[in-house]
Amino acid sequence: MALTVVGSIAFDAVRTPFGERERMLGGSASHFALAASFFTDVRVVGPVGEDFGPEEIGVLEAHGVSTADIERVEGGSTFFWRGHYDHDMNVAHTDDTRLNVFADFVPKLCDDNRDAEMLFLGNIQPELQRQVRAEARGARFVALDSMNLWIETAKDALLAVISEIDCVLLNDAELRMLTAEPNLVVAARAIMALGPSIVVAKRGEYGAALFTGDDTFAMPALPIAEVRDPTGAGDSFAGGFLGFLDGAGAHSPSNDELRQAMVRGSAMASFNVEDFGTDRVRRLDRDEIDARVAAFKDLTHF
Numbered sequence: 001m002a003l004t005v006v007g008s009i010a011f012d013a014v015r016t017p018f019g020e021r022e023r024m025l026g027g028s029a030s031h032f033a034l035a036a037s038f039f040t041d042v043r044v045v046g047p048v049g050e051d052f053g054p055e056e057i058g059v060l061e062a063h064g065v066s067t068a069d070i071e072r073v074e075g076g077s078t079f080f081w082r083g084h085y086d087h088d089m090n091v092a093h094t095d096d097t098r099l100n101v102f103a104d105f106v107p108k109l110c111d112d113n114r115d116a117e118m119l120f121l122g123n124i125q126p127e128l129q130r131q132v133r134a135e136a137r138g139a140r141f142v143a144l145d146s147m148n149l150w151i152e153t154a155k156d157a158l159l160a161v162i163s164e165i166d167c168v169l170l171n172d173a174e175l176r177m178l179t180a181e182p183n184l185v186v187a188a189r190a191i192m193a194l195g196p197s198i199v200v201a202k203r204g205e206y207g208a209a210l211f212t213g214d215d216t217f218a219m220p221a222l223p224i225a226e227v228r229d230p231t232g233a234g235d236s237f238a239g240g241f242l243g244f245l246d247g248a249g250a251h252s253p254s255n256d257e258l259r260q261a262m263v264r265g266s267a268m269a270s271f272n273v274e275d276f277g278t279d280r281v282r283r284l285d286r287d288e289i290d291a292r293v294a295a296f297k298d299l300t301h302f
């Protein structure tokens with residue numbers, strides 16, 4: 001089993017009511033890969049700049065993530081995102097986005113990464129997601145995430161790539177924005193009408209909902225007293241969700257497998273928010289994940 005991911009590999013500057021960091025490892029692909037690495041064999045595709053050092057690569061490699069397709073661009077700078085959160089930590093405010101090396105990136109996957117059974121098109125330019133989708137000839141199950149910036153600036157390309165994949169994971173505001181449907185159920189159906197058979201609505205501190213042709217499932221987020229930085233929660237959710245499916249060999253997942261995956265996604269997101277950037281997920285172990293899955297069972301049992 002193997003799971004290839006393309007998405008941003010970034011330096012993030014983040015301010016929340018609980019502190020501030022000027023430069024930390026971030027990006028959709030980094031958060032995703034670390035979370036998924038607890039469940040399956042993960043391979044990251046994307047460019048970094050000269051400023052991306054052995055320390056950052058080491059974080060991924062220490063988790064067994066393949067970095068063979070991380071291309072280091074001489075003279076280039078790594079993708080940079082600056083954002084902040086006010087007291088409503090469900091809403092990220094973007095202060096600066098610099099695509100840097102992503103602006104001219106042309107993806108070329110090595111054979112191992114093309115052959116991976118599962119592919120995640122993490123948040124990045126939709127045109128790039130589409131190129132990677134076309135390169136990944138072995139992918140039997142493909143999922144995608146995106147964000148308001150791309151819905152506003154590259155909607156046609158985003159809709160085109162959505163029509164070529166199996167599963168869409170977006171937060172509820174993005175689903176409404178993309179479909180112009182205020183109701184989440186109707187919005188999910190509108191996405192399914194484009195092609196995907198599975199839609200996951202991420203709802204921040206309110207949990208996540210799953211829509212398939214014949215099943216609807218919703219779960220709460222774990223009530224956590226210590227939420228320090230929500231950056232990357234959505235990608236950690238996706239990493240737990242898809243990592244679990246790939247690790248279980250579920251490339252045509254049943255409704256039951258999808259529900260199990262929702263719990264793993266929720267567990268990984270709940271860890272991610274407990275500390276800045278990747279700090280919490282990078283020091284996690286399997287026992288903690290299993291205990292949190294059990295905590296979700298307790299939370300929802302009646």
Ligand code: AMP
Nearest residue numbers: 008010026027081123231232233234235
């Ligand atoms: P999320 O899981 O939605 O909180 O994603 C947070 C990550 O998305 C951060 O680590 C940022 O580096 C990354 N990010 C922010 N804006 C963009 C963008 N326009 N394209 C790709 N990645 C982004």
